[in-house]
Amino acid sequence: DSGVTQTPKHLITATGQRVTLRCSPRSGDLSVYWYQQSLDQGLQFLIHYYNGEERAKGNILERFSAQQFPDLHSELNLSSLELGDSALYFCASSALTGGQDTQYFGPGTRLTVL
Amino acid sequence: LAKTTQPISMDSYEGQEVNITCSHNNIATNDYITWYQQFPSQGPRFIIQGYKTKVTNEVASLFIPADRKSSTLSLPRVSLSDTAVYYCLVRDTGGFKTIFGAGTRLFVKA
Numbered sequence: 001d002s003g004v005t006q007t008p009k010h011l012i013t014a015t016g017q018r019v020t021l022r023c024s025p026r027s028g029d030l031s032v033y034w035y036q037q038s039l040d041q042g043l044q045f046l047i048h049y050y051n052g053e054e055r056a057k058g059n060i061l062e063r064f065s066a067q068q069f070p071d072l073h074s075e076l077n078l079s080s081l082e083l084g085d086s087a088l089y090f091c092a093s094s095a096l097t098g099g100q101d102t103q104y105f106g107p108g109t110r111l112t113v114l
Numbered sequence: 115l116a117k118t119t120q121p122i123s124m125d126s127y128e129g130q131e132v133n134i135t136c137s138h139n140n141i142a143t144n145d146y147i148t149w150y151q152q153f154p155s156q157g158p159r160f161i162i163q164g165y166k167t168k169v170t171n172e173v174a175s176l177f178i179p180a181d182r183k184s185s186t187l188s189l190p191r192v193s194l195s196d197t198a199v200y201y202c203l204v205r206d207t208g209g210f211k212t213i214f215g216a217g218t219r220l221f222v223k224a
Contacts, residue, residue, distance in 0.1 A: 002157065033212060043158070043201070043214040056211045090157050102148065103212070105157030 003027065004093050004106035012112045018079040021109045025072055025093030031055075032074040033092040033103060034066055043090070049074055081113045118202050118215035125221050132189045134218050136202030139183050147178060147185045148203045152217070158201060162187065189220075197222045 003026035013019055025032050034046040045058035049068035060066075063081075068074040078085060088110050092103035119137040126132045138147065146165050150158035162169060164176040164185070175188040189196060199217040 002159070004157075035214075042216050045212045045214070048212070058211055088155065092157070102160050102163060103158075104160065108155070108157055110155070 002104040002106060004091060004104050006089075006091050006106035006109050008109060009107065010110050010112075012114065013081060014114055015081055015083060017081050017113075018077065019081065019111065021076040021078070021089050021091075021111075023074045023076070023091030023093075023106060025074070025091075026104055029093035029095050029104070030072065031094045031096070031101065031103075032068055032072070033094070034060075034074070034076050035090045035092065036087050037090060037108075038084075038087040041087075046076070078111070083113050086111055086113045117213065118204060120200075120202060120215055120218045122216065123219040123221065125223065126192055127223050128193055129191050132192050132196075132220060132222075134187045134189075134200055134202075134220070135184055136187070136215070137184045138202070138204045141182050141204050145204045147176070147182075149174070149176065149185075149187045150201045150203060150214075152199045152201065158214075161200075192220075192222045194222050194224060196220060 005024045007022045030051045032049045035043045037043050046060040047066045048056040052068050063079050066076045088108045090105050090108045092105045094101040094103045148163040149161040151161050152158040162174045162176045164178050166178050169176045177186045199219050201214050201217040
């Protein structure tokens with residue numbers, strides 16, 4: 001158990017809908033990262049927050065947005081969903097933001113768009 | 115942009131030592147090299163991290179040459195449960211992006 005929690009574990013929805021994925025970092029970690037992993041694909045970095053502020057953006061679509069709240073939990077919002085958005089979405093947290101930070105990953109949310 | 119290159123897949127037998135090499139020619143001075151293990155439908159799990167020379171923990175060893183343009187993850191005496199995808203990771207030199215490579219799919223046979 002990494003200490004990172006993600007809800008829900010599974011999500012099934014239809015095209016055009018909007019969903020929110022939630023992540024609670026490990027106690028004391030200020031950084032939260034979001035990743036997308038499609039079937040048999042690698043991990044695609046989406047976005048990084050540190051203590052409530054956006055630090056870096058990866059290949060995150062404009063239909064996707066995220067935020068980190070004062071209590072440090074984070075939410076990833078996916079809107080106008082398409083079939084291709086079906087994937088595992090992972091959240092990770094770390095204590096640092098530099099090159100030495102070790103990211104601890106949550107169990108993921110499996111999103112299925114029908 | 116920092117990029118890593120690893121073999122796509124490797125096969126091994128139980129009890130053997132496995133070495134997986136990762137190339138990261140554009141690694142930045144301040145970057146560390148981190149390796150993760152991922153089982154199907156699970157989040158990646160931290161294995162080991164290093165900056166230079168050799169690092170060893172209870173799970174693996176990491177060898178990094180002086181030029182730091184590559185690194186080798188060494189798994190001693192693998193077992194069937196080590197079958198997984200292994201990623202090496204360096205931070206993007208331009209900021210805080212995290213770029214995972216394609217990973218190496220290790221298959222351990224009995």
